[in-house]
Amino acid sequence: xxxxxxxYASSLLLMLLVASCSSDGGGxxxxxxxxxxxxxxxxxxxxxxxxxxxxxxxxxxxPVAQDNISASVVQTSGLPSGAMYSIGTTxxxxxxxxxxxxxxxxxxxxxxxxxxxxxxxxxFVGNDxxxxxKKWTKIxxxxxxxxxxxxxxxxxxxxxxxxxxxxxxxAPGLFESDNVTVSDGNLNITVEKFAAPKTVNNIEFTxxxxxxxxxxxxxxxxxxxxxxxxxxxxMSSTFWIAFKQNCNTGPVRKLELDIQExxxxxxxxxxxxxxxxxxxxxxxxxRHQRDCDTEVNESMQSPAKTVMTEKNNSRFFVxxxxxxxxxxxxxYLDGEYTHSITPPTDFDLEGHITMAIETYDWNPVDEAGSIxxxxxxxxxxxxYDWIRxxxxxxx
Numbered sequence: 001x002x003x004x005x006x007x008y009a010s011s012l013l014l015m016l017l018v019a020s021c022s023s024d025g026g027g028x029x030x031x032x033x034x035x036x037x038x039x040x041x042x043x044x045x046x047x048x049x050x051x052x053x054x055x056x057x058x059x060x061x062x063p064v065a066q067d068n069i070s071a072s073v074v075q076t077s078g079l080p081s082g083a084m085y086s087i088g089t090t091x092x093x094x095x096x097x098x099x100x101x102x103x104x105x106x107x108x109x110x111x112x113x114x115x116x117x118x119x120x121x122x123x124f125v126g127n128d129x130x131x132x133x134k135k136w137t138k139i140x141x142x143x144x145x146x147x148x149x150x151x152x153x154x155x156x157x158x159x160x161x162x163x164x165x166x167x168x169x170x171a172p173g174l175f176e177s178d179n180v181t182v183s184d185g186n187l188n189i190t191v192e193k194f195a196a197p198k199t200v201n202n203i204e205f206t207x208x209x210x211x212x213x214x215x216x217x218x219x220x221x222x223x224x225x226x227x228x229x230x231x232x233x234x235m236s237s238t239f240w241i242a243f244k245q246n247c248n249t250g251p252v253r254k255l256e257l258d259i260q261e262x263x264x265x266x267x268x269x270x271x272x273x274x275x276x277x278x279x280x281x282x283x284x285x286x287r288h289q290r291d292c293d294t295e296v297n298e299s300m301q302s303p304a305k306t307v308m309t310e311k312n313n314s315r316f317f318v319x320x321x322x323x324x325x326x327x328x329x330x331x332y333l334d335g336e337y338t339h340s341i342t343p344p345t346d347f348d349l350e351g352h353i354t355m356a357i358e359t360y361d362w363n364p365v366d367e368a369g370s371i372x373x374x375x376x377x378x379x380x381x382x383x384y385d386w387i388r389x390x391x392x393x394x395x
Contacts, residue, residue: 033099033100034100036102036103037065037096037097037098037102037104038065038066038104039064039065039066039071039073039094039095039096039106040063041092041094041106041107042060042061042063042108043108044108044109044110045058045060045108045110045111046111047085047110047113048112048113048114049087049112049113049114049115050114050115051114051115051116051117051118051123052124052335053125054087054125054126055084055085055086055087056085057083057084058079058081058082058083058085058110060092060108060110061081062075062094063094063106065096065104067096067098067102069098069099069100070099071096071097071098071102072096072098073095073096074094075092075094076093076095077091077092078091078092078110079092079110085110085112087113087114088111088112089109089110089111089112090109090110091107091109092107092108092109093105093106093107117335119138119145119386119388120138121390122223122320122388122390123225123318123332123334124332124335125334125335125336126335126336127337129322129330130392133394133395134392134394135394136223136390136392137390137391137392137393138388138389138390139222139389141155141214141215141216142155142214142216142218142224142387142389143386143387144187144386144387145385145386146182146186146187146384146386147185148182149182149183151180151181155215155216156212156213156214156215157212157213157215158177158212159177160175160177160211163211163213163352164244165213165244168200168201169209169358169359170358170359170361171204171205172204172206172207172359172365173191173205173207173208173209173235173357173358174198174200174205174207174209175208175209175210175211175356175358176208176209176210177210179191179192179210179357180212185385186383186384186385187355187384187387188381188382188383189209189210189212189355189357189382189384190231190377190380190381191207191208191231191233191357191372191380191381191382192207192208192372192380193206193207193208194206194208207365207372209235209356209357209358209359210356210357211354211355211356212354212355212356213242213352213353213354214352214353214354215352217351217352218241218350218351218352218353218389219323219350220323220324220325220326220347220348221323221324221325221391221392222323222390222392223320223322223323223389223390223391224239224241224259224321224323224353224387224389224390225318225319225320225321225332225387225389225390226260226318226319226355226384226385226386226388227317227384227385227386228316228317228319228382228383228384228385229312229313229315229316229317229382229383229385230263230264230311230382231264231313231357231379231380231381231382232264232265232371232375232379232380233263233264233265233371233372233375233380234263234265234266234267234359234360234364234366235357235358236261236262236263236357236359237260237262237263237264237313237357237382238261238262238356239259239319239353239354239355240256240257240259240261240353240354240355240356241256241257241259241323241351241352241353241354242351242352243255243256243257243349243350243351243352245288247290247291247292252292253287253293254286254288254289254293255286255288255345255347255349255351256284256285256286256288257286257321257323257329257347258282258283258284259283259320259321259331260281260282260283261277261283261284262277262278262280262312263277263278263312263360263363264312264313265278265371266278267363267366268366269363269364269366270362271363273362274362274363276307277363278311278312278313279310279311279312280305280306280308281305281306281308281317281319281331281333281339282303282305283304283321283329283331283339283341284301284302284304284341285301285302285341285344286300286301286344287300287343287345300344301344302341302342302343302344303341304331304339304340305339306333306338306339316383316385317333317334318333318334318335319331319332319333320332320333320335323347326343326346327342327346327347328340329342329343329347353387353389355382357382
């Protein structure tokens with residue numbers, strides 16, 4: 001430190017001598033240092049970690065400043081070398097500053113990404129809830145990676161007239177099977193605005209969506225997950241389990257297990273309670289009221305959600321649900337536990353995995369709905385990279 005101070009003092013003395021010798025008329029005006037230092041940062045750093053990790057240790061060399069006299073360097077944002085970096089992009093910024101107050105800055109990014117989840121196990125990050133002595137086995141008839149270009153009619157219904165529910169959609173959105181395709185490794189459900197309204201069962205429909213259901217039945221004790229990216233419209237993007245109900249043949253209870261139900265966009269006309277539905281992981285367990293269900297006088301629900309900092313349509317998210325028992329349901333986002341539900345009634349019936357892209361009266365089509373005419377295929381499409389269902393077996 002003493003040596004550096006001597007060097008700095010000598011430099012200042014030299015500047016004063018030069019100013020004294022070169023000034024016109026022998027004045028005492030000092031030379032003012034107006035030259036900025038220079039500093040150069042390295043290129044961005046990309047780090048890939050396993051699908052079950054949350055962060056990575058990142059080392060780098062702190063940039064050095066160059067100056068006509070001398071300059072110091074401080075980090076003004078980001079994390080130091082050797083720190084643990086979380087998933088996502090962290091920007092490291094450094095500032096060089098000399099004694100006269102001249103500055104310069106540079107930045108570089110540290111980008112940490114996870115590897116894709118394994119297709120051999122459910123996606124869990126951190127605490128693995130798998131019971132001791134058990135293992136997860138994939139149920140092929142309710143799992144699909146959507147490779148190739150052909151929709152698998154052996155596993156899924158896409159025509160509402162054949163799936164046993166006979167639900168054609170909620171006006172103004174009509175379910176149409178030709179809006180369902182498979183391409184680029186995804187199941188695609190694309191929304192549309194009709195060139196002219198369509199009337200079905202004396203109901204007028206102006207927009208098209210679609211519904212896809214599993215042919216195999218879903219049961220409690222199993223784990224359900226999908227990797228989904230929502231569309232960007234007022235219409236929904238969903239992953240849930242639907243249960244059939246019949247007042248004559250049973251079951252009398254009408255249940256519904258929503259794993260993820262969101263919309264692509266909200267607006268001024270959206271109901272207040274749904275203001276965050278474009279950036280939330282929203283789940284619910286319903287017992288709907290039916291005339292023959294004399295045990296309840298009104299529909300009952302047990303909602304739960306995790307509000308996200310990202311839009312549901314910004315990227316693919318992995319939504320997971322462990323329907324652990326008739327009285328306990330656990331939910332996971334990108335492999336991490338987020339929330340739980342205790343259903344309003346025992347969830348002990350069999351249902352069907354369902355992906356419905358529909359309209360809602362509480363998030364109606366608005367005047368800014370021109371995206372239906374101008375949006376790209378990606379804007380108008382809910383994409384499912386994969387759907388996987390698992391059961392527990394003994395090791």
